[in-house]
Amino acid sequence: EAGVVQSPRYKIIEKKQPVAFWCNPISGHNTLYWYRQNLGQGPELLIRYENEEAVDDSQLPKDRFSAERLKGVDSTLKIQPAELGDSAVYLCASSFLYEQYFGPGTRLTVT
Amino acid sequence: GIQVEQSPPDLILQEGANSTLRCNFSDSVNNLQWFHQNPWGQLINLFYIPSGTKQNGRLSATTVATERYSLLYISSSQTTDSGVYFCAPGGGGSQGNLIFGKGTKLSVKP
Numbered sequence: 001e002a003g004v005v006q007s008p009r010y011k012i013i014e015k016k017q018p019v020a021f022w023c024n025p026i027s028g029h030n031t032l033y034w035y036r037q038n039l040g041q042g043p044e045l046l047i048r049y050e051n052e053e054a055v056d057d058s059q060l061p062k063d064r065f066s067a068e069r070l071k072g073v074d075s076t077l078k079i080q081p082a083e084l085g086d087s088a089v090y091l092c093a094s095s096f097l098y099e100q101y102f103g104p105g106t107r108l109t110v111t
Numbered sequence: 112g113i114q115v116e117q118s119p120p121d122l123i124l125q126e127g128a129n130s131t132l133r134c135n136f137s138d139s140v141n142n143l144q145w146f147h148q149n150p151w152g153q154l155i156n157l158f159y160i161p162s163g164t165k166q167n168g169r170l171s172a173t174t175v176a177t178e179r180y181s182l183l184y185i186s187s188s189q190t191t192d193s194g195v196y197f198c199a200p201g202g203g204g205s206q207g208n209l210i211f212g213k214g215t216k217l218s219v220k221p
Binding site (some may be wrong): 033040041042043044045048056089091098099100101102104105107 | 115141142144146151152153154156159161197199201208209211212213214
């Protein structure tokens with residue numbers, strides 16, 4: 001069974017540029033999560049989807065971050081414009097019930 | 112929200128040694144997972160253990176939900192066990208949301 005797929009694995013951009021991350025969850029997992037992990041810290045939830053509905057986006061900085069999950073499968077997380085403080089690893093996870101499975105993450109560097 | 116405290120923050124072991132990692136949390140939970148983040152950054156599921164005891168090879172975990180702590184035991188450690196171990200409980204109104212601790216960084220020396 002394929003795991004959670006994310007792309008790209010690495011991204012380097014200049015500040016004020018836009019960037020997008022893509023996630024394909026494990027087949028049959030209706031819940032999808034985006035997390036951000038800063039260096040030396042644990043992951044922090046940005047947004048949670050149940051099917052195509054964003055049920056918890058309370059930690060998503062909505063002035064510059066947006067996300068979508070069309071058709072309740074793949075998801076895209078976008079940052080526009082990026083700031084230096086957005087440098088981090090962006091992780092996608094999915095679950096069928098409670099147990100979450102994580103993708104390899106996208107390491108973003110903003111210069 | 113739930114507060115998570117993991118100890119110790121850093122641990123250095125000689126290969127073959129045993130260790131116990133602890134996770135304290137501040138509220139009742141109905142979800143708790145242990146992860147190993149390897150040096151390449153991948154989070155690997157170790158246990159889904161909101162209560163009780165589970166074992167998987169050299170690793171075992173125990174969660175005592177009524178006392179709000181969980182323990183991860185690593186026996187006969189190997190160099191491949193190196194990395195960061197995260198405890199992530201979840202519960203309350205947002206039952207799907209895991210709250211991660213800061214992790215325990217384990218280094219196993221040959």
